[in-house]
Amino acid sequence: MRLAARHLWLGLATAPIIGFFALPILYLIAVSLKTKDDVLNGSFWPTTPTLANWPAAFEAANVVGFIVNSVTVSLLAGLLTIALTLPSAYAVLRLKIGGQWLSDVTLSSYMAPPIVALIPLFFLLKTSGLLDTRAGLVLVYGLANVPVAFWLLTPFLRRMPLEIEQAAAIDGAGPFRILLQIVTPIIAPGIVATFIIVTVLAYNEFLFASAFTFSDATRTLPVGISLFQGDRLVNFGQMAAASLAGIAPVYLIALFMQRYLVSGLAHGAVK
Amino acid sequence: MTAFTLDALGPDASRHTARRDVLWVRFGRALWIAPVVFALAVTTLYPTVFLLGLAFSKSTLGKPFRGFVGVKHFATALQDPIFLSAIGRSVAYALSTSLLQLALGFLIALLFASLLKGGRFLMSLVLLPLMTPPVMVGIAWKLIFAPAGGLLNGTLINYGVISQPISFLGHPLLAWLAIAVADLWQWTPFIVILCFAALSTIPEGVHEAALVDGANAWQRFWHITLPLVAAPLSSIYLLKLILSFKLFDLVYILTFGGPGFATTSAGFSIYRRAIEQFDVGRAAAETIIYALVIGLATLPVVRMHQRFERREI
Numbered sequence: 001m002r003l004a005a006r007h008l009w010l011g012l013a014t015a016p017i018i019g020f021f022a023l024p025i026l027y028l029i030a031v032s033l034k035t036k037d038d039v040l041n042g043s044f045w046p047t048t049p050t051l052a053n054w055p056a057a058f059e060a061a062n063v064v065g066f067i068v069n070s071v072t073v074s075l076l077a078g079l080l081t082i083a084l085t086l087p088s089a090y091a092v093l094r095l096k097i098g099g100q101w102l103s104d105v106t107l108s109s110y111m112a113p114p115i116v117a118l119i120p121l122f123f124l125l126k127t128s129g130l131l132d133t134r135a136g137l138v139l140v141y142g143l144a145n146v147p148v149a150f151w152l153l154t155p156f157l158r159r160m161p162l163e164i165e166q167a168a169a170i171d172g173a174g175p176f177r178i179l180l181q182i183v184t185p186i187i188a189p190g191i192v193a194t195f196i197i198v199t200v201l202a203y204n205e206f207l208f209a210s211a212f213t214f215s216d217a218t219r220t221l222p223v224g225i226s227l228f229q230g231d232r233l234v235n236f237g238q239m240a241a242a243s244l245a246g247i248a249p250v251y252l253i254a255l256f257m258q259r260y261l262v263s264g265l266a267h268g269a270v271k
Numbered sequence: 272m273t274a275f276t277l278d279a280l281g282p283d284a285s286r287h288t289a290r291r292d293v294l295w296v297r298f299g300r301a302l303w304i305a306p307v308v309f310a311l312a313v314t315t316l317y318p319t320v321f322l323l324g325l326a327f328s329k330s331t332l333g334k335p336f337r338g339f340v341g342v343k344h345f346a347t348a349l350q351d352p353i354f355l356s357a358i359g360r361s362v363a364y365a366l367s368t369s370l371l372q373l374a375l376g377f378l379i380a381l382l383f384a385s386l387l388k389g390g391r392f393l394m395s396l397v398l399l400p401l402m403t404p405p406v407m408v409g410i411a412w413k414l415i416f417a418p419a420g421g422l423l424n425g426t427l428i429n430y431g432v433i434s435q436p437i438s439f440l441g442h443p444l445l446a447w448l449a450i451a452v453a454d455l456w457q458w459t460p461f462i463v464i465l466c467f468a469a470l471s472t473i474p475e476g477v478h479e480a481a482l483v484d485g486a487n488a489w490q491r492f493w494h495i496t497l498p499l500v501a502a503p504l505s506s507i508y509l510l511k512l513i514l515s516f517k518l519f520d521l522v523y524i525l526t527f528g529g530p531g532f533a534t535t536s537a538g539f540s541i542y543r544r545a546i547e548q549f550d551v552g553r554a555a556a557e558t559i560i561y562a563l564v565i566g567l568a569t570l571p572v573v574r575m576h577q578r579f580e581r582r583e584i
Contacts, residue, residue: 010382010385014382014393018393021396021397021399021400022396024411024412027411027415028407031414040419041425042419042421042422042424042426042428043429044426084310085310087303088308090303095300098304102304102308105311105315106311109311110513111513111566116562118546119318119321119545120318121314121318124313146314200402204402204403210546222405229410239410239414240411240414243406243407243410247404253402254395258395258398261398262464265461266467
């Protein structure tokens, strides 16, 4: 009986929290189903639900193109980040190369707000002819997320049992082979979690993307969606539909990978 | 390199090969960390040097570094009340919203932790705000706060609380609250996850022992839970603080800095100066000033975190 009462209490406390965190997305869905007049009535539910906003949004702006840009750029950037970070994180931790200063500098570099790098990177991309290209964004995100990946990967590497690596070394494997054939498969869940997080970070980024791209062929989704706002008559229904279409890919990832994600995030922070 | 050449001329050939081997090994070792060093050079070292150059020169987005101007840009920036108040607002915003979110996130984590199995399911649910692109977060909340047809105004009018819609985003203080709510929606879940992880590091026996000793729930929380998670909590606060200083997307979408300059954050102000007004030299000086302010503002938190960590050892 006391247990039931306790559960009731916890349930009562949890409900408003869940409600609050679900509300904006649910409202976005509701608005995407509303007609233009219906949007102005201010109630939650659409009075005459319609699907018309969805095709209209895809027609009004190059939403598919934006999504393709975002997905390609963020996936490639995520791969680049992991490829750059994994050997270095391993070397610092196991081969004692670079030492504490490298971890410290890497982490503290993350403290500078991205606006610090905005202008210099603008000139770098301009000189190298990478301004307004997807390759430019891949490079920027791939490099900029290295500190995050470093921070997330290190705890996974630290928990790796040392004996296995030592056994492989005795068998004559070099450090690079040990990393590739022994360490990587074992800490694969951690690598996957880190990859997802840096990829999502790249997918969601707005500041650099808005400054470094200015044509529909290269714009990423957040930038493309933000352009909906510039129109004099904002069509809220279409904007909601386009936003949802853009959120869908990351939510699908979250749905399938949530176990990895939580452990990835959690291991990074708790030292 | 010089040492190597000189050595090669020397009489002892075997010593020379040994030396070369050492160099090779050193080079091989350096290769391991080269990628991260390269990333740091491009994203941190180069921007810093470049910014310093810009800040002391006459520069536009089209043509940088046209003549040395001394500290002129710094002087103008430091005399600009709009920029200074933007910095003040950013600092106040970051310190207060991060603290609020830490408290809230920690409470929710405690609640979820006591839900046991259900907690895991809820954890995957709170992952969603974190994964939502900030631009879309801004749009969702903009729809809720909109004066015509917004959910909040609609609900308040339908329940007879107000008769005329309120322009939440057009009022200086309410607009900040709106940004803070959207920020809270996006980042509190992140803090929940991190706090949940911190709580799960507490050894199981500790609470039972205290229970046997007759400690009540509050005493257990205050004397056991809190001291044990103090170090992770301070590092979570630091992390959220850094994220808050980066506030940009939500301002861009929700208010575009307005009404007037009421919600112009430092980052947004610098962005407009550089990308819209092309005044890159001035923007560089402002960036350096802001980076210094962030350093100063986070220093006490860094110190606190170090103290907590030392206590643990």
